[in-house]
Amino acid sequence: MVVALRILDDGAWVSVNDDRKVSVSELWRFPGREFCRCDLTDMVVEGFVDVGVDGRTVEVRAYGQCIACGESATTKWMPVGRIVDGAFRHIDREGVLRPVIGQ
Amino acid sequence: MPTDVERWKSEVYGNEIREHLYEFAEEGWESIPEDEHDAWFERFKWWGLYHQRNGQESYFMMRIGTPNGVLEPGQLRVVGEIADEYARGPGTNPIFGDAYADWTTRQSIQLHWIRIEDVPEIFEKLEENGMSTQQACGDSWRNIVGNPVAGKDAQEVVDAWPVIHELNETFKGDEDHSNLPRKWKVSVTGSADGSGQGDINDLAFEPAYKEVDGEEQVGFNVRVGGGLARNEERFARDIDVWVPPENVSDVAGGLSALFRDNGDRENRYNARIKFLVDEWGPEKVRNTLQEEYVDFELETAGRDVREEYTYNAGNGGRNDLIGVHEQKDGNYFVGLNVLVGRMGADDVLELADIAEEYGSGEVRLSQRQNVIVTDVPEEDLDALLEEDLLDHYSPDPSPFMRGSVACTGTEFCSLSIVETKNRQVRYARWLKENVDLPDDIDQFHIHLSGCTASCAQPQIADISLRGMKTRKDGEPVEALDIGLGGGLGEEPEFARWVTQRVPVDEVPGAISNLIGRFAENREDGENFREFVGRHDDDELDEYVEPEETDYEDPMMHNTKMTWYPYSDDDDMDSSPAPAYPDDTPMSADD
Ligand code: HEM
Ligand code: SF4
Numbered sequence: 001m002v003v004a005l006r007i008l009d010d011g012a013w014v015s016v017n018d019d020r021k022v023s024v025s026e027l028w029r030f031p032g033r034e035f036c037r038c039d040l041t042d043m044v045v046e047g048f049v050d051v052g053v054d055g056r057t058v059e060v061r062a063y064g065q066c067i068a069c070g071e072s073a074t075t076k077w078m079p080v081g082r083i084v085d086g087a088f089r090h091i092d093r094e095g096v097l098r099p100v101i102g103q
Numbered sequence: 104m105p106t107d108v109e110r111w112k113s114e115v116y117g118n119e120i121r122e123h124l125y126e127f128a129e130e131g132w133e134s135i136p137e138d139e140h141d142a143w144f145e146r147f148k149w150w151g152l153y154h155q156r157n158g159q160e161s162y163f164m165m166r167i168g169t170p171n172g173v174l175e176p177g178q179l180r181v182v183g184e185i186a187d188e189y190a191r192g193p194g195t196n197p198i199f200g201d202a203y204a205d206w207t208t209r210q211s212i213q214l215h216w217i218r219i220e221d222v223p224e225i226f227e228k229l230e231e232n233g234m235s236t237q238q239a240c241g242d243s244w245r246n247i248v249g250n251p252v253a254g255k256d257a258q259e260v261v262d263a264w265p266v267i268h269e270l271n272e273t274f275k276g277d278e279d280h281s282n283l284p285r286k287w288k289v290s291v292t293g294s295a296d297g298s299g300q301g302d303i304n305d306l307a308f309e310p311a312y313k314e315v316d317g318e319e320q321v322g323f324n325v326r327v328g329g330g331l332a333r334n335e336e337r338f339a340r341d342i343d344v345w346v347p348p349e350n351v352s353d354v355a356g357g358l359s360a361l362f363r364d365n366g367d368r369e370n371r372y373n374a375r376i377k378f379l380v381d382e383w384g385p386e387k388v389r390n391t392l393q394e395e396y397v398d399f400e401l402e403t404a405g406r407d408v409r410e411e412y413t414y415n416a417g418n419g420g421r422n423d424l425i426g427v428h429e430q431k432d433g434n435y436f437v438g439l440n441v442l443v444g445r446m447g448a449d450d451v452l453e454l455a456d457i458a459e460e461y462g463s464g465e466v467r468l469s470q471r472q473n474v475i476v477t478d479v480p481e482e483d484l485d486a487l488l489e490e491d492l493l494d495h496y497s498p499d500p501s502p503f504m505r506g507s508v509a510c511t512g513t514e515f516c517s518l519s520i521v522e523t524k525n526r527q528v529r530y531a532r533w534l535k536e537n538v539d540l541p542d543d544i545d546q547f548h549i550h551l552s553g554c555t556a557s558c559a560q561p562q563i564a565d566i567s568l569r570g571m572k573t574r575k576d577g578e579p580v581e582a583l584d585i586g587l588g589g590g591l592g593e594e595p596e597f598a599r600w601v602t603q604r605v606p607v608d609e610v611p612g613a614i615s616n617l618i619g620r621f622a623e624n625r626e627d628g629e630n631f632r633e634f635v636g637r638h639d640d641d642e643l644d645e646y647v648e649p650e651e652t653d654y655e656d657p658m659m660h661n662t663k664m665t666w667y668p669y670s671d672d673d674d675m676d677s678s679p680a681p682a683y684p685d686d687t688p689m690s691a692d693d
Contacts, residue, residue: 008107017138024520044572
């Protein structure tokens with residue numbers, strides 16, 4: 001099943017099959033020290049840069065700012081949802097996100 | 104590879120979108136194929152319709168482009184009637200009620216909660232009355248801006264209104280210019296006050312004198328590549344060209360064609376002409392225009408009047424067009440303050456009555472989101488100023504009311520990070536009650552934008568506020584970055600972002616403390632922008648001092664996660680959208 005994935009309106013949101021699924025203004029927490037010097041980055045999503053699907057996982061790269069330290073950068077691929085039976089299921093993004101390993 | 108947007112545009116774009124809109128309207132929202140939503144909503148923009156944000160599916164924001172902000176006699180009433188009849192949805196705004204119109208920072212009009220089923224009726228009513236939504240959004244010539252009192256202003260060097268009118272007639276619907284790489288914002292100013300704000304537009308015509316064949320003539324200097332969006336602020340750059348009024352259309356068309364052919368269609372972030380000017384430099388823009396896009400010899404720039412610019416400049420003189428001002432013909436125009444540019448439909452209709460009773464019926468919109476009643480004879484001024492409506496829309500407001508500009512924000516806009524208009528109303532009211540400016544300061548501009556698109560033009564205000572997030576006591580809350588010291592004028596400057604991520608309930612305290620430090624430490628007669636100019640960012644950051652006060656913010660939570668921030672049950676899952684034309688949810692069918 002083909003999934004239509006795109007980023008629209010200057011990176012404001014991610015469209016999955018012509019439906020707005022993930023939007024700027026979310027706060028994401030993730031570990032890794034690659035985005036900034038914090039152990040746990042706490043990032044406001046200000047814009048999406050890239051969207052893709054790896055197996056069933058929908059991943060994005062987003063631009064944002066860590067509200068703990070102020071660093072602005074673009075993330076590595078982050079999982080935001082899964083395609084199950086052709087439909088998008090959200091991954092809980094209010095908990096701690098796990099950046100995709102091995103890129 | 105071309106972007107999806109470019110692919111959709113190559114399939115259907117421009118005037119022809121209208122037929123499709125009418126078909127969808129006829130058959131209803133559900134007839135828009137689900138797997139074509141993104142494509143159609145992108146195209147609808149060209150006809151002035153933005154799909155509202157998630158949680159508000161099936162409702163649209165409609166933008167009406169009013170060139171130079173001019174509403175001819177009778178048109179304001181039509182706008183009020185349309186707002187009253189069609190701009191009603193399932194959500195009620197606690198400050199502005201159920202039906203309202205927004206006057207925007209580019210002298211346009213925005214209505215919300217519009218249903219696609221109603222679009223043909225609205226279009227017909229607008230068009231019968233000489234108005235249109237054509238190219239109000241989308242990748243084409245947007246609403247042309249300028250000094251709204253063009254043709255009447257006593258400070259005028261040259262009357263820009265016939266020029267604007269001609270450009271509008273020429274480039275609205277012109278197939279050669281209807282599919283550009285990105286939006287194309289044009290400003291044409293004829294007055295010496297700088298109120299057309301050319302510096303922040305893609306293309307600016309500014310008044311200038313030039314000696315041609317031994318005679319001094321008035322016309323326009325040309326600047327290209329301004330814009331505020333996306334943390335990539337630019338002032339338009341001088342390309343060393345002067346044009347007489349009769350050639351403006353050729354030069355503007357040449358530049359828009361140059362943009363059409365050379366703008367970046369591979370990457371929408373890089374598409375605005377400001378980036379092409381960065382890459383080429385003004386000289387190459389001029390040479391290419393001369394060699395490939397116009398068939399007459401371009402004059403070099405003439406003598407401008409930029410040293411006289413006062414609008415949004417912070418330095419005394421006319422920073423806005425509020426208040427009573429004499430026109431060239433001896434009548435008066437009266438600028439009324441509309442806080443954050445939003446006016447209830449009833450008030451719009453009442454204003455239309457007032458404009459007819461005391462003036463010519465004409466009303467004009469400024470880039471500071473205010474309205475101007477024109478053509479008032481001197482003997483009718485007192486009676487006009489006695490009208491009750493003016494208690495609310497004052498010709499002599501407090502500096503904090505007068506200086507407030509705010510964009511749409513999380514109420515409707517999909518790009519937003521925070522709530523904006525209602526928040527700025529709350530801020531302005533609190534500041535008016537609680538903060539005193541030094542006696543000689545009667546202008547103080549605070550602009551609030553919900554994201555970096557910068558629709559409220561925050562970078563050219565004394566205090567710029569821009570949507571952010573932070574945590575307070577561990578909880579995510581809406582926050583604002585604070586920038587200082589922006590303004591236009593002869594030497595325009597963007598605000599410097601000195602303090603980041605202040606929780607929204609601490610912003611009024613921060614502004615109050617800052618103004619206190621300004622009052623204590625300013626030099627004699629120094630205005631706020633000058634004060635900011637002689638301090639470095641760290642010193643200013645110290646002056647800002649965020650603090651809780653008795654100001655309470657009811658919208659601290661993530662308003663973007665609600666379907667409508669002001670609803671009693673604001674949960675996204677409680678959204679009635681998409682809904683039938685009578686606002687009953689479609690999901691009720693299951
Ligand atoms: C593709 C989506 C959108 C983008 C990229 C966008 C971006 C912008 C930008 C960059 C400006 C002007 C700043 C400049 O001079 O460069 C602007 C103006 C504005 N936008 Fe948006 N915006 C979008 C959608 C919306 C929506 C959905 C709304 C409201 C429902 C909205 C409301 C406004 C307002 C009020 C203005 C100022 C007035 C005007 O231009 O006439 N925008 N927008
Ligand atoms: S500044 Fe951002 S939030 Fe405000 S109206 Fe423009 S796009 Fe929307």
